[in-house]
Amino acid sequence: MMFKDFLWLILKENVVINLIYKYLAPRFFCGNVFFDVRNLPIINKDQILKIGNKPNTKFSVKGYTSGTTNKPMTVYRSLQSIFLEEYIIKSYMYENGVGISPRIAVLRGEHLFPANHTGPTFWVKTLFTRRLFLSSYHISQANAHLYLEALENFKPEVIMAYPSSISLLAKFAQKLDWKPNWDLACVLTSSELFSKENQQTVAGVFGKVLDHYGQAERVAALQLCEQGNYHIRPDYSHVEVLHNEHGQHIVGTNIYNSAMPLRRYDTNDYVEGFDSHSKCSCGNHSPFVEKILGRDDDYLILPNGTYVGRMDVAFKGVTTIVESQIEQVERDRIIIRFVPKELDNIKAIEHELSNKIQERLGDSIRIEFIAMEKVPRTRSGKFRSVLRSADISINI
């Protein structure tokens, strides 16, 4: 961690580099490069995996796509692409009133302590950079006040978090009637779907919420504005919102990654509310979508072959649970893991969830419930609200 932190200081966090990001980078990444991609074919991850994937340049840095039901893919980034990524996040913060070299608390799935760690500290302060790393894995009703005290003591200007982690902490903070007592500029989230409902909960506790949507392939960046819309960053890549039988989806062409140029790459991420003619009242003129819905593999497939998407909102309005996850393990069987708010009415909660599910799926699918303290995360600590076992194929 110390070495990583030192590298971080050199590459990302010192005042000089922050000044460069703030004042010079906008000229460099002025974007809006015109690409006439209309005649090019659309490609996707499966096609790239099929033909094999090698870096296009001598120097590149490796990354991996995540994905639980799909195979992971290695991606390559040029130095320019790495700087661009940093710039696109930093400029988003600067535009929203964050200072040049902010103190940052991080709640993003770092493995800091073993699962059975009981505290009383659940965080690590770094030596060189002004960051406080908090564990995403130990937030509970019993520990929440310790997390909130740690934040009060550290007084970060920004909290960088996974949506699921900060939503969980916000729900416990609400119960404690807690609000930040220092000047917190914003919460900045990314990497997971962030429902409007949870965004409101987090904003109600912590104030301004910024949410960045991107993907490991780095072909599109969209960022949440104060009106709740996600604006396309035209200085990042060339983005098309296309329509197929499942809805509107994001196809992107990168501009600044010579190590892995991708032209018309289908992210497989679906969105809602895109209209190239509509204007957002926040003042940002770039095109926007109202909602990011998520991936194709978030669908459940019924025994008769129909598939049902958007299950992540199935439990909207249910106030008796803290979080939940639906996993389809067989064609006719799903498991629902949930964290109850109170332990004494589990049967009633199961009944309520069961009704909600049957409204959407009918009764051709068996439901099993597992009440737990915390829904398990992926290896990188991410939360998935809907999962489907790999052998339940979408092409049935």
Ligand SMILES: [Zn+2]
């Ligand atoms: Zn807007």
